[in-house]
Amino acid sequence: MTNNITYFIANWKMYGNSRSLKALNNIIKLSSIKKFNKVRIIYCPPYTLLNQFAKKFIKTNIMVGAQNCHYKTGYGAYTGYVSAKMIKDTGSKYIILGHSEARAEGDSDNKINIKIKAALKSNLKVIFCIGESLKEKRKHKTNMVLRRQIFSGLKNIKNLENILFAYEPVWSIGTGIIPEVEILKIQIMKIKKILKQKFKYKKNKVLYGGSVSPKNIKSLSKIHEIDGFLIGGASQNEKKFIDIIKKTIN
Numbered sequence: 001m002t003n004n005i006t007y008f009i010a011n012w013k014m015y016g017n018s019r020s021l022k023a024l025n026n027i028i029k030l031s032s033i034k035k036f037n038k039v040r041i042i043y044c045p046p047y048t049l050l051n052q053f054a055k056k057f058i059k060t061n062i063m064v065g066a067q068n069c070h071y072k073t074g075y076g077a078y079t080g081y082v083s084a085k086m087i088k089d090t091g092s093k094y095i096i097l098g099h100s101e102a103r104a105e106g107d108s109d110n111k112i113n114i115k116i117k118a119a120l121k122s123n124l125k126v127i128f129c130i131g132e133s134l135k136e137k138r139k140h141k142t143n144m145v146l147r148r149q150i151f152s153g154l155k156n157i158k159n160l161e162n163i164l165f166a167y168e169p170v171w172s173i174g175t176g177i178i179p180e181v182e183i184l185k186i187q188i189m190k191i192k193k194i195l196k197q198k199f200k201y202k203k204n205k206v207l208y209g210g211s212v213s214p215k216n217i218k219s220l221s222k223i224h225e226i227d228g229f230l231i232g233g234a235s236q237n238e239k240k241f242i243d244i245i246k247k248t249i250n
């Protein structure tokens with residue numbers, strides 16, 4: 001891991017209810033320990049829990065984020081949708097955009113670009129997900145796909161300061177399969193190189209996501225280039241999530 005801030009982002013997907021709040025006390029305790037002061041924990045529960053989570057974490061350094069938003073910035077006649085401005089109003093500071101599950105539901109590269117702009121305009125920090133599918137990987141199209149996702153997603157965005165990047169190979173999400181450490185390291189380096197050379201953004205943060213668990217975190221955290229993790233399944237279990245953080249930092 002780097003010596004900088006290490007991000008641990010909990011993507012709760014469509015899980016969780018009002019009772020979930022009870023199982024957050026140990027993570028709050030952990031976040032206050034000095035040893036973990038370079039750890040940035042961000043919980044991304046469903047919309048229904050954003051405000052409750054934000055209130056629960058109010059006196060802590062744990063942040064809250066949403067998992068998507070509508071592409072229109074403010075208010076409007078869009079039944080069933082939530083805008084970045086409304087998310088900001090819940091006390092959330094972050095938002096996940098471009099997740100493969102949202103792409104599968106119709107978020108195109110272009111739509112993601114507009115959503116990123118809407119989120120930035122509402123002063124949310126963006127966790128921008130990119131990643132190739134198994135079919136694309138088998139056809140050796142990984143680099144092409146990642147470049148396309150990055151260039152389209154960041155079109156006409158000048159300031160990348162409020163964007164974190166998450167490399168999530170689709171074939172790794174929820175499958176228990178992670179990339180080989182050496183290959184992952186190279187992939188993260190390639191993404192960083194694009195951001196540095198093509199976007200002149202040296203301070204880029206690139207996280208890894210896909211089946212991160214207490215079992216594989218030791219090998220993943222050996223990759224110096226990774227700035228943190230986007231964690232789905234394992235983050236819904238407080239014990240496992242804490243275990244992942246401890247194993248990374250120790």
Ligand code: PGA
Nearest residue numbers: 173174210211231232233
């Ligand atoms: P997973 O999900 O950790 O359950 O694979 C990661 C994600 O979808 O962000």
